[in-house]
Amino acid sequence: MSTEKFEGELVARVTTALLQQRPGLDVGSLARLPGGHSGLTYRLETGEGPLVIKSVPEGQKAIGRHDMLRQARMISALAPTGMPVPAIVATDETEPAWFAMELVAGESLEPVLDSPEVPAELAAARMLRAAEILPALHDVPLDKVPVDADPLTPRDELARWARTMAAVPPQLVPDADRLHDLLAGSVPAAVTPTLVHGDYRLGNLLCNGTEPAALIDWEIWSVGDPRVELGWFLVFADGTNFPGVGRDVPGLPTADELVSAYAADGRAVDELAWFNALGRYKMAAIMGHNLRRHLEGRHHDPDQEKLPDTIRRLIETGLSISS
Numbered sequence: 001m002s003t004e005k006f007e008g009e010l011v012a013r014v015t016t017a018l019l020q021q022r023p024g025l026d027v028g029s030l031a032r033l034p035g036g037h038s039g040l041t042y043r044l045e046t047g048e049g050p051l052v053i054k055s056v057p058e059g060q061k062a063i064g065r066h067d068m069l070r071q072a073r074m075i076s077a078l079a080p081t082g083m084p085v086p087a088i089v090a091t092d093e094t095e096p097a098w099f100a101m102e103l104v105a106g107e108s109l110e111p112v113l114d115s116p117e118v119p120a121e122l123a124a125a126r127m128l129r130a131a132e133i134l135p136a137l138h139d140v141p142l143d144k145v146p147v148d149a150d151p152l153t154p155r156d157e158l159a160r161w162a163r164t165m166a167a168v169p170p171q172l173v174p175d176a177d178r179l180h181d182l183l184a185g186s187v188p189a190a191v192t193p194t195l196v197h198g199d200y201r202l203g204n205l206l207c208n209g210t211e212p213a214a215l216i217d218w219e220i221w222s223v224g225d226p227r228v229e230l231g232w233f234l235v236f237a238d239g240t241n242f243p244g245v246g247r248d249v250p251g252l253p254t255a256d257e258l259v260s261a262y263a264a265d266g267r268a269v270d271e272l273a274w275f276n277a278l279g280r281y282k283m284a285a286i287m288g289h290n291l292r293r294h295l296e297g298r299h300h301d302p303d304q305e306k307l308p309d310t311i312r313r314l315i316e317t318g319l320s321i322s323s
Helices: 003-021 066-081 120-138 154-166 176-184 226-235 255-262 274-295 304-305 307-322
Strands: 027-032 040-046 051-055 089-093 098-100 195-198 205-208 209-214 223-224
Touching: 003 027, 003 040, 003 051, 003 089, 003 098, 051 066, 066 089, 066 098, 120 195, 120 205, 120 209, 120 226, 154 176, 154 226, 154 274, 176 274, 176 307, 195 226, 226 255, 226 274, 255 274, 274 304, 274 307, 304 307
Parallel strands: none
Antiparallel strands: 027 040, 040 051, 051 098, 089 098, 195 223, 205 209
């Protein structure tokens, strides 16, 4: 099926569902939104304001990050908890499945990576605020959300990203094996599992000024060790982690300041250096995977050729933290 036909049928299905809820609603055009790798994402204009539509691509199985309805179920469950999430407007389980949610006004930019550049003072305030609200996510009662798998331990998380790393040619990720062995030899004991977003960072947090308006992109949520989330978040607090693709933003909170903001209520964050190194290993694995796909011609994106210095830097600093 052509893209035009697929999108035309999607508009028709979405329109039918929305009119069942809101007879007479004016439903307009559909526009593909850039970025992201979890299915297809569109902006849909309606007479009551724009919506975001997320759909499983034609022919793609609705599993893993492509399971749109798993995302929708989690977002819906979080709405009554006070976590800032978009409102789910409609869902459709018919293949290819899709869901519609409100388009929340706000800016979701990673200060050390994205363009346009975020003013340094605003970037610092947003990052600190993101650390302050993260405990609320980890405190969501698990009996209030649609848990569908056993909790992931720190060793499970390492194994998960080791599988991604194993698919990358070793020359693209020098010393990755050595970092893996250091991590594997010192895995911390798991703490009480919590809800984990999986990609918690400013690039996935819509903000109005300094205040978070919505946490988006729930495609890899899980239940696991909350320190995994914090370690990943810290990777994005230092622009020197991304030579060639990022920038140094003066005045960003230090890792210690962000951890202090997260743990202001006294919650434990023991052995965080291991999780900080794991975050760097994870990012190196993801970047190595994307670079491999480009070099093999599977997904042409010349920007991926800027990644080698960043991959090396992430692994080098991960080794330094782990040693």
